[in-house]
Amino acid sequence: MARTTRISRAENISFNEKLHRFNWPLFALMCLVLILSIISLYSAGTPVCGPDSGPCEGFGGWRPYALSQAAKMGFGFVLFFIAAFTNIKTWIKNSYLIYFIGLALVIMVTFVGHTGMGAQRWLNLGFFHIQPSEFIKIALVVALARYFAWQNSIDLSKFKNYLLPVAMLVLPLGLIVMQPDLGTAVSLGLITIGFFWIVGAHKKWFVIASILTVLAAPAIWFGGLHDYQRERVITFIDPDRDPSGAGYQINQSKIAFGSGGIVGKGYLAGTQSHLSFLPENQTDFIFAMFGEELGFIGTFVLLLIYSIIIGMLFWFAKTSKNRFGQLLCFGFMLNFFVYYFINIAMVLGLMPTVGVPLPLMSFGGSSLLSLMFGFGLVQNAHINKDQQLSAKGS
Amino acid sequence: MLDKEIANTFDRRSALFLTGGAVLTSVLILRMLQLQLFEYKKYKQLSLNNSSRIIIDPSERGKILSSDGAALAKDEAVYRAFIIPDECDDVSVVLKTISVELKLTAKEIEKILKKIETQRRFQPIIVRENIKWAQLATLKSLNLSGLHLEPGYCRKYPGGGLAAHVIGYVGTLDDSRTNQRVAATSPFLMTGLSGLEKVFEASLSGRPGQIITHTNAVGRIIEGDSENRVNAIPGKDLQITIRQNVQKKMEDALAVHGSGCGVALECETGKIIAMASTPKFDANIFRSIDGADYIDQLRNNKLKPFMNKAIEGMYPPGSTFKIVVALAALESGAITKDEKIFCDGDWEYGKHIYHCWEKKGHGWMNMESALAHSCDIYFYQVALRIGINPIKSMAEKLGLGQKLLDLLPREMIGVIPDREWKQKNIRAGWMHGDTIISGIGQGYILSNCLQLAVMGARAATNRKIMPYLIDGTNKEQDFKKLDLNPENIKIVMNGLARVTQEGGTAAGVSWVIKNMGGKTGTSQVRRISLAERKKGIKTNEELNWEQRNHGLFVGLAPIEKPKYSIAIITEHSGTSGLAAQAAAQTMKEALKNG
Secondary structure, rough: OOOOOOOOOOOOOHHHHHHHHHHHHHHHHHHHHHHHHHHHHHHOOOOOOOOOOOOOOOOOOOOOOOHHHHHHHHHHHHHHHHHHHHHHHHHOOHHHHHHHHHHEEEEEEHOOEEEEEEEEEEEEEOOEEEHHHHHHHHHHHHHHHHHHHHOOOOHHHOHHHHHHHHHHHHHHHHHHHOOOHHHHHHHHHHHHHHHHHHHOHHHHHHHHHHHHHHHHHHHHHHOOHHHHHHHHHHHHOOOHHOOOOHHHHHHHHHHEEEHOOOOOOOOOOOHHHHOOOOOOOOOOOOOHHHHHHHHHHHHHHHHHHHHHHHHHHHHHHOOEEEEEEHHHHHHHHHHHHHHHHHHHHHOOOOOOOOOOOOOOOOOOOOHHHHHHHHHHHHHHHHHHHOOOOOOOOO | OOOOOHHHHHHHHHHHHHHHHHHHHHHHHHHHHHHHHHOHHHHHHHHHEEEEEEEOOOOOOEEEEOOOOOOEEEEEEEEEEEEEHHHOHHHHHHHHHHHHHHHHOOHHHHHHHHHHHHHOOOOOOEEOOOOOOHHHHHHHOOOOOEEEEEEEEEOOOOOOOOHHHOOEEEEEEHHOOOOOOHHHHHOOOOEEHHHHHHHHHHHHHHHHHEEEEEEEOOEEEEOOOOOOOOOEEOOOEEEEEHHHHHHHHHHHHHHHOOEEEEEEEEOOOOOEEEEEEEOOHHHHHHOOOOOOHHHHHHOOOOOOOOOOOOHHEEEHHHHHHHHHHHHHHHOOOOOOOOOEEOOOEEEEOEEEEEOOOOOOOOOOEOOOHHHHOOOHHHHHHHHHHHHHHHHHHHHHHHHOOOOOOOOOOOOOOOOOOOOOHHHHOOOOOOHHHHHHOOOOOOOOOOOHHHHHHHHHHHHOOOOOOEEOOEOOOOOHHOEOOOOHHHHHHHHHHHHHHHHOOOOOOHHHHHOOOOOEEEEEEEEEOOOOHHHHHHHOOOOOOHOHHHHHOOOEEEEOOOOOOOOOOEEEEEEOOOHHHHHHHHHHHHHHHHHHHH
């Protein structure tokens, strides 16, 4: 099914025009979450103390998180603007390249990665540790959007046209399950299934796939996995088996969050987060600390901002007159929602602990940079929403 | 424009996402309300008075046992003293008070105080790990607030570095960075950081117990108020195939030269009875007062004490590779046992002159005598006659160029080159000269010590022996036949037997052991240019250490029906003499009780 993609119809838009079409409200919402992130990470930091600057009292400090994250955000903004203002044709042309870079990083981390938090997820680039599983989520969205964008409704009704996307999912998924990083694996799966649904795959395929999954599970479990891999999966499903006490972590998370009440204990005054070892209060569990200090009002506002972002991304997708922009915005929306839903559900004890950060909030560069890059891309798609990006009738 | 049908599908199907998203978001909001509104009082109470904190009760780590039952690694019950700065009225006073009893130096106190500044004040800091009974009583009687004395385990390596590279070592979770969330609450929990300690972490470590205690709002533990005790489950012992005495003998023999490695295994079963790498390290020292300095010293040592050279080190196999070439040639029928080739010290082919290590030349050589004297000219010509492909396939049959143990990290695969390999990696065509020098195990060929030992075992048994290190993981029944002609094996074994006899290249070992056959090798690390050769080759003593030749030896004994295969590599030792000696010593020990 060789199909040349013609993208030449996209006219060049002047920079001023681009600035005009740029969606400032969404940009503002993104910046708002970033500001909340810095505020929270300051709270999670340690005050400067020691012989010269007095005793260690109180909580909060620029180090070790807030300052470092702010620097990463600076870099993130560069990525964001590059993604937003580069000619969209460049991204369309290179969408598979982006995917393969993401895949290559996942492969590398599998073989030479650093172990962190009991799973192999980190790749040491000398100056920087990166977590390829964060990049691959965006890369997959871009590649799937690119793939489906130039298929018409007849293509989309054919089963064989879904085999390549399945391969695009399975390659990184297999490696990520081995790491093991169930959070990312589930996210990747949901994104792909979401894509299949929205482009109009037959409903019966979903039914058949579900049945096959249920049937194949025991075979994979007993035949395809090593003992230690099984052990890892069991630990995921039943965190109490983990002697490090993942259950303890959830318990602490709930206490911190619940004790915040409606208005919270006040900024920098979260005793649980600061004293009782709410673990990882700067990364995956930042929402618990946020809830403890700023209460239901704070968490509700954050959730509201997230929901508005989702709404705007959906609106982007709906108003895009070209298929690539539509699918890109839609895919990114799905990714963003899965991100924060899994994280918050985990912090609130509704799901087992899987390592998924809170988007734009958690400490860590890989997730932040990938997301800001993604936000740049959807802005770009929005700028080009009226362009005809395909010569095909689709 | 989007085609109608696609646009319709999008509209229709996106409804599900919007509904789903709304439902899921509502679930989150309801849960938030549940925790922060309806159950607020409960959590507030928990956080104010009764926040629970888990104290990890360490489990006893499993022993690592040698095949003769000696513990190579074991846990020792100790009492350790630690302080929680937050609970001290004045940390430096506490430290000063206990410094007499614990013999703390001023430098140590300074180190501890410095560390306190870098972490949160309720995190414990270890002062001493191994408290004696008498000290314990005295310290308890001091009744200092903030000073804790608790039982725990300390990892000991009774061999003091015996098989250190195989066993590995443990460190705190803090060092490993794998599980910082536990590290914060239990600084005494150990985890395997290298070697078998790391590979078998899950089964060795067992499962630590937990004591849930209650803490007040500032995080201090309320004494005597613990509940929900979960008892620790001790780890499982790990039985390995290393024989303590053989291992020790090999390490001692290698220590004579200072830098090298060795592997000894049972020919029929692949059971590894010794695997050594020198210089070694003693992990007992890591956690002592001078531990940090000791580790720095090891890290800066150019002889790389942390490297398990037996599997991580890559060396040209040199003349030990002649075993491969000999078998490949005999199997191909390109040469018979008795055909003779004349060696006068050098041989011209193409535009090059190839030299034998024996400048005077060996005279007329047949297969057996060429092996016994390690005649290079003979093997250059044999290699050229059969070409690289049969050599490569024989090398791979005998275990070179592949991962054999696949258990410890960083096991190297090595290189057995051919046309394709060179094109891909060097981007140059294969030359006759490449085949010729491959005949003596030089050029691009690289192997590790384990592969050489397996090569010996496979050649001796005519079976595809796979090495194993963990008791009970052998696949003895599964070893496939290599289907080499037994006659050819016999010819090579006769050659190897003559290596250690009068006139052979390792005749010296007969002082130590009588019935060992083997093959010597010196592998060149640098290329000798023609100009240099004219000026007179520098002897190894004149060269910088890094440029001297490696010495190798692959030994089989008893040579009539080999029981053990031993490979030794002495790094930059100049000649193979020390390697052969080390192999002989080890072999003697292995045969003593085996």
